[in-house]
Amino acid sequence: MSKINLIPEIKQQQIRARKINTLVTSTAIIIAIILGVVIFLLSAYVLARAQQMSSTEKNIKKVEQELEPYKELEENVLALETNLAEINNILAGGAKWTKFFTELEKVTPADIQVKTLDIKGSDVNMSLRGKEVKSIDRFIKSFSSYKVNDKNLFTDISVTGYSEDKGNVTFEAKLKMTAGILW
Numbered sequence: 108m109s110k111i112n113l114i115p116e117i118k119q120q121q122i123r124a125r126k127i128n129t130l131v132t133s134t135a136i137i138i139a140i141i142l143g144v145v146i147f148l149l150s151a152y153v154l155a156r157a158q159q160m161s162s163t164e165k166n167i168k169k170v171e172q173e174l175e176p177y178k179e180l181e182e183n184v185l186a187l188e189t190n191l192a193e194i195n196n197i198l199a200g201g202a203k204w205t206k207f208f209t210e211l212e213k214v215t216p217a218d219i220q221v222k223t224l225d226i227k228g229s230d231v232n233m234s235l236r237g238k239e240v241k242s243i244d245r246f247i248k249s250f251s252s253y254k255v256n257d258k259n260l261f262t263d264i265s266v267t268g269y270s271e272d273k274g275n276v277t278f279e280a281k282l283k284m285t286a287g288i289l290w
Contacts, residue, residue: 210260214253216245222277226284231261233280240276243269250282260285 215221219242223234237243243266250261261282269278 210253210255214249214260216242216249218242219246229284231280231282231284233282235278235280237276237278239274240269240271242276243278246278246280250280258285 211221211224216237218238220236221233222236223232225232235246237246247264247266250264251259253260261284264280264282267279267281269276
């Protein structure tokens with residue numbers, strides 16, 4: 108038997124085109140729906156994260172405000188810790204400081220009085236008072252030539268800011284203590 112085609116060829120092409128159009132349109136609608144859902148979910152996620160960040164920032168500000176009265180206390184505690192560590196260092200090396208002050212007394216000329224003494228590492232800063240301008244010269248000569256164990260105890264001696272008042276002279280001295288000589 109032979110087949111008889113009852114539908115003309117143009118109609119078959121129209122049916123095929125309609126099926127393709129329906130398939131493409133359905134696919135496009137499904138993709139659009141999926142894309143819309145993804146965009147909606149991403150937008151919701153972004154909004155939720157923004158609200159969470161805002162809430163976290165508010166909580167941080169609230170905690171910072173609650174901690175504000177304790178800021179000065181924290182600074183005081185840190186200062187106390189630092190000072191206690193320095194005191195422990197001094198106590199641990201007490202004999203060394205006694206030796207330093209003994210040597211300082213030996214090297215300082217008799218007509219000079221040490222008003223302030225600041226030691227940071229090997230840097231020594233002093234505020235001094237002498238009986239006359241020549242006291243400055245005696246100070247420089249004494250400190251630059253003073254030796255312990257055949258090594259100069261002090262180096263890089265500089266004197267600044269001297270002034271005379273009622274026969275006395277005041278001046279500042281900066282010098283370096285040679286490391287390892289006393290301790």
